[in-house]
Amino acid sequence: MPPEPRQTVVVDGLALATEIRQRLADAVARQVAAGCRPPCLAVVLVGNDPASASYIKGKQRACGRVGMDSVEHRLPDSASETEVIEVVDRLNRDAGVDGILVQLPLPKGVRPTAVAEAVDPTKDVDGLHPMNAGYLLLGQPGLVPCTPLGIMKILEHHAIPLEGAHAVVIGRSAIVGKPIALLLQRANATVTMCHSRTRDLAGVCREADILVAAVGVPRLVKADWIQPGAAVIDVGVSEVNGALVGDVDTESAVGIASIVTPHRRGVGPMTITMLLQNTLDAYRRRGAGGRSGALTSDDDASARS
Numbered sequence: 043m044p045p046e047p048r049q050t051v052v053v054d055g056l057a058l059a060t061e062i063r064q065r066l067a068d069a070v071a072r073q074v075a076a077g078c079r080p081p082c083l084a085v086v087l088v089g090n091d092p093a094s095a096s097y098i099k100g101k102q103r104a105c106g107r108v109g110m111d112s113v114e115h116r117l118p119d120s121a122s123e124t125e126v127i128e129v130v131d132r133l134n135r136d137a138g139v140d141g142i143l144v145q146l147p148l149p150k151g152v153r154p155t156a157v158a159e160a161v162d163p164t165k166d167v168d169g170l171h172p173m174n175a176g177y178l179l180l181g182q183p184g185l186v187p188c189t190p191l192g193i194m195k196i197l198e199h200h201a202i203p204l205e206g207a208h209a210v211v212i213g214r215s216a217i218v219g220k221p222i223a224l225l226l227q228r229a230n231a232t233v234t235m236c237h238s239r240t241r242d243l244a245g246v247c248r249e250a251d252i253l254v255a256a257v258g259v260p261r262l263v264k265a266d267w268i269q270p271g272a273a274v275i276d277v278g279v280s281e282v283n284g285a286l287v288g289d290v291d292t293e294s295a296v297g298i299a300s301i302v303t304p305h306r307r308g309v310g311p312m313t314i315t316m317l318l319q320n321t322l323d324a325y326r327r328r329g330a331g332g333r334s335g336a337l338t339s340d341d342d343a344s345a346r347s
């Protein structure tokens with residue numbers, strides 16, 4: 043017998059992001075009112091990929107809206123790894139810069155791992171430096187990649203029980219799959235990580251109370267992969283015939299899942315919001331801003347709630 047259809051909440055990631063950004067804007071305004079400079083994010087774009095250019099514009103616009111500064115550094119497609127690292131080094135030494143984000147993907151010949159290692163770990167708002175990845179593994183404080191942080195906020199906002207839940211993560215990237223698995227495990231979920239070699243992927247997914255799809259395979263997750271009542275998080279974005287689609291066939295999840303994130307206005311706005319949060323955290327942890335004593339983390343409780 044097919045399961046009873048259920049009420050599915052299609053997550054409004056933009057509404058949640060707007061709510062959190064308001065709290066971040068208030069926190070920044072308090073710093074400025076106390077005589078400190080606002081936090082500053084530096085974004086680095088190598089090459090001229092239109093999608094990447096549009097993403098970094100969105101990130102800078104988001105900074106401006108919460109009262110943060112941003113600076114942009116562009117390098118040509120022909121830039122060498124050494125040239126990219128030189129720019130990163132300059133930003134590391136710039137006391138007016140709190141966060142550094144090098145937009146991915148990078149052109150051939152520029153290794154993302156070498157660039158991630160070059161970023162000062164205290165300014166690593168992408169959470170990709172091996173030191174921050176290690177802190178996450180060890181459960182110590184550090185900067186955590188933005189998309190996994192955004193996913194945790196969504197689960198928390200919708201009161202999805204994590205303790206003892208079976209979470210299945212499809213994809214094992216350093217920026218989403220691995221860190222979200224660690225965060226879910228830290229929240230006492232039992233985590234299964236799946237990837238391209240997983241046997242009976244559909245069967246494993248059907249056991250999930252929480253299903254995170256982050257592989258970039260269009261509409262991989264279909265109705266019969268979803269356990270009734272599961273929370274389904276779609277991180278994938280792929281282009282199919284000029285249209286953007288996610289890793290989840292959202293329409294087919296409606297009526298089965300408890301919540302599902304749409305591929306637009308789902309996880310995306312939360313990723314940018316967590317970038318702002320990480321920039322504020324980096325600013326505070328570094329004691330930046332220009333007036334010691336004014337920089338406390340007393341706003342964190344409100345910004346993080």
Ligand code: GUN
Nearest residue numbers: 143144145146147168188
């Ligand atoms: N390209 C796509 N997503 C991301 C991200 O989260 N960080 C960086 N640096 N580049 C990206």
